[in-house]
Every structure is written in structure tokens, then in C-alpha cells.
Amino acid sequence: MKLELLFSGIGGQGVMRLGEILCDAAIKAGYLVTFSPFYGQEKRGGRTMCNIVISDEMESPIISEAQVMLIFDERSLTEYEHLLDPAGTLILNSSMIEKEPTAPCAQIDKVPFYDLAQKIGNTKTANMIALGYVLKYLPAIDYGVVEEEVKKTFAAKAKLIPLNVEALHTGYTYRA
Amino acid sequence: MGERVFMQGNEAMAESAIRAGCKLFFGYPITPSSEVPEYYAKVMRERPEENIMFIQGETETSVFNMIAGAVAAGHRAMTATSGPGFSLGQEAMSYMSAASLPAVIVEVMRPGPADGEILAAQGDYFQATRGGGHGDYNNLVLAPYSVQELCELMQESFDLAEKYHNPVVLLSDAMLAKLRESVELPGYVENEPKPEEKWRTLTGADGRDPHIITTCGRGAIQWERFNLDLQEKFRKIAENEVRYETYNLEDADIVLVAFGCFSRVCISAMKMAREEGMKVGMIRPISLWPFPEEAFRGLDGKKFLVCELNAGQMVQDVKLSVDNKNDVTFYGRLGGQVPTPKEILGEIRKLR
Amino acid sequence: MRAVKTIYQRPVVFTDEITTYCGGCGHGIINKIIAELIDEMELRDKGVICWPIGCSCLSDLYYKMDQIMCLHGRAPAVATGMKRANPKEFVLVYQGDGDMVSEGMAEIMHAAIRSEKFSIIFVNNAIYGMTGGQMAPTTLLGQHASTAPYGRRIDSSGYPVQMAELMATMPGVIYSERVAVNSPQRILQAKKAIKKAFQLQLEGKGLSFVEVLSMCPTGWSTAPVKALDWVDQKMIPIYPLGVKKDVSEGETVQNEEQELEVRSL
Numbered sequence: 071m072k073l074e075l076l077f078s079g080i081g082g083q084g085v086m087r088l089g090e091i092l093c094d095a096a097i098k099a100g101y102l103v104t105f106s107p108f109y110g111q112e113k114r115g116g117r118t119m120c121n122i123v124i125s126d127e128m129e130s131p132i133i134s135e136a137q138v139m140l141i142f143d144e145r146s147l148t149e150y151e152h153l154l155d156p157a158g159t160l161i162l163n164s165s166m167i168e169k170e171p172t173a174p175c176a177q178i179d180k181v182p183f184y185d186l187a188q189k190i191g192n193t194k195t196a197n198m199i200a201l202g203y204v205l206k207y208l209p210a211i212d213y214g215v216v217e218e219e220v221k222k223t224f225a226a227k228a229k230l231i232p233l234n235v236e237a238l239h240t241g242y243t244y245r246a
Numbered sequence: 247m248g249e250r251v252f253m254q255g256n257e258a259m260a261e262s263a264i265r266a267g268c269k270l271f272f273g274y275p276i277t278p279s280s281e282v283p284e285y286y287a288k289v290m291r292e293r294p295e296e297n298i299m300f301i302q303g304e305t306e307t308s309v310f311n312m313i314a315g316a317v318a319a320g321h322r323a324m325t326a327t328s329g330p331g332f333s334l335g336q337e338a339m340s341y342m343s344a345a346s347l348p349a350v351i352v353e354v355m356r357p358g359p360a361d362g363e364i365l366a367a368q369g370d371y372f373q374a375t376r377g378g379g380h381g382d383y384n385n386l387v388l389a390p391y392s393v394q395e396l397c398e399l400m401q402e403s404f405d406l407a408e409k410y411h412n413p414v415v416l417l418s419d420a421m422l423a424k425l426r427e428s429v430e431l432p433g434y435v436e437n438e439p440k441p442e443e444k445w446r447t448l449t450g451a452d453g454r455d456p457h458i459i460t461t462c463g464r465g466a467i468q469w470e471r472f473n474l475d476l477q478e479k480f481r482k483i484a485e486n487e488v489r490y491e492t493y494n495l496e497d498a499d500i501v502l503v504a505f506g507c508f509s510r511v512c513i514s515a516m517k518m519a520r521e522e523g524m525k526v527g528m529i530r531p532i533s534l535w536p537f538p539e540e541a542f543r544g545l546d547g548k549k550f551l552v553c554e555l556n557a558g559q560m561v562q563d564v565k566l567s568v569d570n571k572n573d574v575t576f577y578g579r580l581g582g583q584v585p586t587p588k589e590i591l592g593e594i595r596k597l598r
Numbered sequence: 599m600r601a602v603k604t605i606y607q608r609p610v611v612f613t614d615e616i617t618t619y620c621g622g623c624g625h626g627i628i629n630k631i632i633a634e635l636i637d638e639m640e641l642r643d644k645g646v647i648c649w650p651i652g653c654s655c656l657s658d659l660y661y662k663m664d665q666i667m668c669l670h671g672r673a674p675a676v677a678t679g680m681k682r683a684n685p686k687e688f689v690l691v692y693q694g695d696g697d698m699v700s701e702g703m704a705e706i707m708h709a710a711i712r713s714e715k716f717s718i719i720f721v722n723n724a725i726y727g728m729t730g731g732q733m734a735p736t737t738l739l740g741q742h743a744s745t746a747p748y749g750r751r752i753d754s755s756g757y758p759v760q761m762a763e764l765m766a767t768m769p770g771v772i773y774s775e776r777v778a779v780n781s782p783q784r785i786l787q788a789k790k791a792i793k794k795a796f797q798l799q800l801e802g803k804g805l806s807f808v809e810v811l812s813m814c815p816t817g818w819s820t821a822p823v824k825a826l827d828w829v830d831q832k833m834i835p836i837y838p839l840g841v842k843k844d845v846s847e848g849e850t851v852q853n854e855e856q857e858l859e860v861r862s863l
Contacts, residue, residue, distance in 0.1 A: 090252075090426070097252055097428045105252075105426035108365075128392065130514035131425050131507065134588035153586075270683055299682050303675070304708040311672040311705070315679025318666055319646075319687065323679065341669050448664040448680065450687060452643035458658045460667040462651075 074133035078119035079142025084197030195237035202241025256281035282326035306331035310338030320447030326352035340379030348407035365582025366421035422507035490538035498527030515590035609633035622822025624812025645688035671702020674709035713770030725817035766843035772804035
């Protein structure tokens with residue numbers, strides 16, 4: 071198996087964090103996993119993008135075509151949509167993106183991550199909702215394992231655990 | 247071996263160095279190597295039992311000379327830097343090679359020239375493999391392709407530096423430095439022989455003859471002899487420390503050549519090409535100096551595609567190693583652009 | 599039988615080599631002071647001397663102890679690595695004016711900033727000796743040098759650098775004194791100052807610094823005897839002798855350190 075993913079957004083949106091949690095879960099599932107982050111030179115508000123490769127063998131940490139691409143803002147869409155696998159899935163944060171993608175793509179899901187986050191009471195959980203949603207396209211990764219990783223991530227701030235687990239579940243069960 | 251973790255290249259490498267007994271770190275922050283001094287600074291305060299001494303020097307020029315002092319005093323010491331800082335360190339690289347000081351330097355390459363960018367690149371290949379400073383000397387240069395290999399070579403670098411009394415350059419890049427992957431951290435190195443058994447340390451001439459380290463020539467006769475001794479050291483390294491990996495060479499018509507983390511892009515491209523029915527193999531040099539010339543022997547008639555993140559540096563060593571240099575094609579990207587496996591596949595198709 | 603008492607001998611740490619300094623040069627005198635103190639204070643077995651580039655870069659031939667010749671200006675950095683690795687080692691840095699004040703200004707300043715716990719002997723002869731009498735940052739205004747054939751001028755070369763005073767302004771420096779070696783009395787005073795610098799290092803206090811005004815008759819194109827007078831007449835007015843700083847009796851520098859809780863502000 072070889073899965074290539076690309077997640078991108080603006081610094082502070084938690085895109086990298088959700089990528090790392092996903093990687094931890096994929097490792098638990100026994101795969102080789104690489105996480106390649108790319109940052110702008112800005113310290114705040116710059117673009118943050120990551121390539122994730124989940125595979126059985128040693129592979130390139132740089133992806134050719136994303137089978138699943140998660141995009142949080144319009145500039146990321148413009149910059150990276152050419153890396154989409156035509157047979158892949160594009161997940162757009164419709165709370166912030168009005169533009170239509172131009173690259174060919176089998177499946178486009180528009181999910182209002184920030185509106186959903188607002189509904190459960192904290193916009194900071196938008197990335198966990200997105201993580202939950204992405205999992206629908208990654209059957210190799212067990213939902214329960216990811217939930218455990220989310221709990222671990224917030225272990226130092228235990229009171230945030232229920233909120234983030236709820237966010238994960240909200241994303242996982244959302245129908246675009 | 248130690249525990250399996252999901253860790254960033256720079257940090258996993260720093261931890262491996264600590265476990266190899268490198269307690270002294272002299273650093274100057276520069277992207278993309280800064281996590282290494284940061285890691286050492288943190289461990290110095292949070293794990294006092296490790297006895298770490300981290301100094302943030304005023305310049306890389308200074309830092310490299312601090313390493314010279316620390317290894318001369320019989321301790322393992324290192325730094326991690328990137329191109330502009332490595333340039334500043336060159337006078338000390340020349341010095342430490344001549345003075346036979348076992349320093350270990352991590353060079354995390356980024357695109358130059360000058361200030362450049364902070365992304366992945368391999369443009370410091372010449373600087374690392376040709377000595378980089380003044381005079382006739384060589385560094386032993388190792389280029390790992392995964393976080394796992396980075397950690398293992400990090401530990402081995404100290405042994406090699408001490409075996410040959412020469413600086414070792416561990417050549418990483420922005421891609422490998424920031425890459426997170428699952429790695430089995432090497433364990434603590436134990437039962438190492440004492441430094442004074444391995445090289446002439448400066449610890450006070452208590453009960454022994456004085457040790458004097460000087461690189462100051464005393465006339466042409468003496469200085470030629472000194473240089474010939476140095477060349478003998480480099481000859482031994484060249485004889486013993488060639489490292490490389492080959493993939494699918496047996497039936498290959500086209501042989502990719504790539505080093506470092508970027509070679510993994512080529513490995514994926516090779517697999518894609520094989521799925522299309524093309525007979526593609528690969529050579530991955532691990533020691534860049536000494537360059538694995540022997541890997542290219544007996545491959546007459548094959549086409550070579552050398553892929554680098556620079557304007558064509560290692561390709562010169564490949565041309566010196568193959569039977570017919572007209573068989574060698576180069577594909578390079580600059581400025582921090584890293585081609586995808588699919589793009590490399592496109593270059594392979596052109597050779598079909 | 600009458601008891602025989604040694605009242606003078608060649609320092610034991612010296613080899614049998616004859617120094618190759620020019621006639622009238624001050625380096626030989628300073629080298630000898632160091633050798634005598636190494637004997638007297640029993641530093642040979644735990645000491646390392648870090649030599650610079652310059653006339654003294656052949657000095658490792660003269661001592662039977664561990665020594666390292668450092669690159670131009672970098673001796674304080676090498677000594678930092680060495681002392682941080684083995685804090686109990688006695689580390690002596692010896693530098694000339696071209697080495698320290700030009701090429702190595704960053705290294706000396708930052709060794710002082712970090713309060714490195716070694717001793718530095720700084721030999722100031724207001725000229726580049728080894729390379730043939732070129733201008734140094736310490737060359738006096740109007741003084742002739744091969745790269746200032748009509749004398750040093752402010753408009754192109756600025757002002758002579760007063761290192762002992764400069765070091766005295768640094769909190770990390772515990773002791774800074776300027777001495778000279780152009781008369782027997784001054785040589786005795788120089789030895790006293792250098793001994794104090796060594797002593798302070800052994801006590802683990804901060805950086806100890808001794809600037810020694812020294813003669814370079816060859817570089818100054820003058821006779822050795824006249825060079826002795828030149829130190830008095832020309833150098834000392836610009837580089838006054840004396841203790842510039844001595845906080846060795848007080849708290850050590852480290853104890854004054856305060857951990858600022860900037861994060862909590």
C-alpha cells in the first residue's frame with residue numbers, strides 16, 4: 071500500500087497538528103509513515119503545508135499526487151491543487167473557501183469546518199473536525215486509535231479532551 | 247537499539263549524538279539546523295544527569311574552533327549548521343583536518359548561493375567533498391537518506407572521526423532535517439575506549455611526554471613530509487570507508503544516481519518506472535567522499551541519470567567513475583524546488 | 599660541607615631550544631615569565647597553552663608541556679572548547695595584537711562576555727611583527743608601518759585600541775591589568791600581574807587578562823635600546839600602565855547572575 075496525502079492551511083489553523091496525530095495513528099497500524107512539513111518564512115500567518123506518505127515500503131517523502139488533499143484556505147488551493155490525483159478526493163474548508171477548484175478531481179467535498187467548530191463551541195477545534203472527516207477516506211486507519219491519539223495529544227490539558235473528541239466525532243460523522 | 251519513536255530528523259539526530267557520548271555542543275542558530283542546538287540546550291537543563299555543555303557561540307567561525315579545543319581536550323564535540331555557517335567554519339575544517347582533530351560537523355544543506363532560501367537543496371556537495379577550505383585535505387562525508395540512517399551515521403561519525411583523526415561531515419538537508427518518521431533510536435554507546443587511547447589529547451602532560459598540536463610549517467622539507475602524512479590518512483579513508491547501496495542493477499538499462507533524502511524520490515520513481523515495464527536501477531552513494539567509484543564498475547552500456555538538487559555537482563564524480571561519460575545525463579533542480587517522483591519518472595521516460 | 603642553594607636556574611619546563619625571536623624582542627622575556635610561573639605554580643601537568651598566529655607561533659618548541667597552535671585570532675574560541683570540556687585544566691591563551699585585536703576581536707570579546715575561566719596574556723607591540731611590520735589596530739597615530747608608510751591616520755585607520763581598558767568594562771572579566779617589559783622593575787611587575795591572573799584561574803573565577811607592552815625593534819625599525827625608551831615615551835602615554843579592574847576579592851561573577859523570569863512578565 072502507498073497513500074499520499076497533502077494538508078495545507080495558514081499557520082495557526084492546526085493543520086500540522088492534525089497531520090501529526092494522523093501519522094501517530096498510522097504508525098500504530100503498522101505502516102511506514104513520513105511527515106514532511108513546509109513552512110513559509112513568516113513566523114505567523116504564513117502558509118503551512120505537509121506531505122504525508124503512508125506505505126508498506128520505504129518511499130519518497132515528497133508526494134507525486136495526493137489521493138486525499140485537505141485545504142483550509144484559498145491560497146493553498148491555488149498553490150497546490152495541481153498536485154491532486156485525478157482519481158483522488160479534495161476536501162475544502164468551505165467556511166473560508168469560495169473559489170472553485172480547476173484541477174480535475176474525482177471527488178470534491180466542501181465542509182464548513184469553522185461553522186461546525188463554532189457550533190460545538192470552539193473554533194480552535196476545526197482541525198480536529200477536519201481530522202475526523204479525513205478518516206472517512208482512510209479505512210486503513212482505525213477511528214478508535216486516532217481517538218486515543220487525540221486524547222494523548224491533549225493529556226496536559228485534560229479538560230480539552232472531551233471537546234476535541236467531540237470535534238473528531240463531529241467530523242467523522244458529517245455528511246458533505 | 248533503543249525505543250521506536252516518531253521523531254523529526256534534527257531532533258532524533260541530536261538525541262543519537264547525546265547517546266553516542268557527545269556531551270559538548272557548540273552551536274550558532276541557522277535554519278534549517280536550529281532544532282539541534284535547541285535540543286541540546288533543553289537537555290542540558292532538563293536532563294542534568296547527561297552532563298551536557300551547550301554553548302551558543304558568537305559566530306560559526308568561533309564555534310568550529312571551540313570544537314577544535316574540545317576534541318583536542320579529549321571529548322566528543324560537534325555542531326550543526328547550514329551552508330552560510332559551514333562557509334564560515336571552513337578555515338577550522340582545514341585546520342582540524344591538518345591538526346588531526348576528530349570533529350563531527352552536521353551540515354544541513356539549504357539552497358545557496360549567499361543567503362539563499364531555507365528549503366531543501368544539495369548545493370554544498372562540492373564544499374563538503376572537496377575539503378571546502380584551503381589546502382589539500384578531505385573530509386569524510388556521509389549522506390543519509392532516512393531519519394533512521396541519519397541517527398545511525400550520527401553515532402558512527404564519532405567513531406570514524408576518532409579512527410582516522412579527521413573531521414567527519416554528516417550531510418543532511420532541509421528535507422531530512424524537518425522530516426518526521428518512525429525511527430528506532432540508537433541506544434547509548436557504552437564501554438568506549440578512553441580518548442587518550444584513540445588520539446593525542448591535551449589534558450596536561452602528567453606522567454607522559456607533552457602533546458603538541460601545530461599546523462605551522464617549518465620549511466618546505468618538513469611541510470611536504472607533513473602533507474604526505476596527511477595524504478596517507480586520506481588514502482586509508484578512501485580505501486576503507488566507501489559506502490553505497492544499489493537497487494535492481496542486474497537487469498537495468500537505466501541507472502538512477504542520487505544521494506541523501508532526495509534519493510528516496512528517485513527510489514519511488516524507479517518503482518513507478520518498473521511498473522511501466524522500464525528496467526530501471528539505482529545507485530545511492532552514502533559516502534560522498536570517498537566517492538563510491540567501484541559501484542560504477544562493470545556497468546558499461548547502461549545509461550545513467552544523475553538527479554541532484556543542485557546545478558550538477560555529484561554528476562562530475564559519476565563521470566569520473568563510469569567507463570563512458572557520454573552515458574551520463576543530469577537532471578537537477580535549484581532554489582529549493584524538489585521534484586516529485588512523477589517528475590523524475592518523466593525524466594526517465596526521456597531516456598527510454 | 600656547605601649546603602648548595604640554587605638561586606637561579608633555567609625554568610624546568612623550558613626545552614633546550616634557543617628562541618628565534620629578533621634581538622630586543624619582548625616575547626622572549628614574556629615567554630620566560632610564563633615558564634617560571636609554570637614551574638613555581640606546578641602547572642605543567644595540568645596545563646595547556648594556546649598559541650596564536652604571529653611571532654609566538656613557534657613558541658611550542660620552547661616548552662615541555664601540552665600546547666596547541668590556534669588559527670589567527672581564534673585562540674579564545676579554542677580555549678573555550680578546551681576549558682568547557684575539562685574545567686580543571688589550566689588553560690593559558692597567549693595572543694599578539696594583530697591576532698587578538700584584528701582578526702580575533704569577536705573571539706576575545708565573547709570569551710569575556712561569557713566570562714570564560716581562563717587567563718589571557720595579550721602582547722601589544724603596536725605592530726604586526728611576523729608578517730613584516732604592517733599596521734595593527736594598536737599602532738599609534740602617526741606611527742610608521744609598511745601599510746602606513748607615512749604614519750597611521752585617523753581618517754583611514756581610526757584610533758589605537760586600548761584592550762586592557764576595554765576588557766575592564768566587561769562584567770565577565772575579573773581582572774585586567776596593563777604591564778610592560780622594558781625594564782627590570784617592570785618585568786617584575788609583569789610577573790606579579792601574570793601570577794595573579796593564573797591564580798585567579800585556579801580559583802575558578804572569571805576571565806583574567808594581562809596586557810603586556812612589548813618591544814619590536816625590527817618592526818619599529820629602531821635599535822633595541824631605543825625601543826625600550828620608545829615604550830616609555832610613545833606607548834605608555836596612549837597605553838597607561840596599571841590595574842584597570844580587579845574584582846577578584848569580591849563575589850565571583852557567577853554569583854551575581856540573576857535568572858530573569860522574562861516569560862512571566
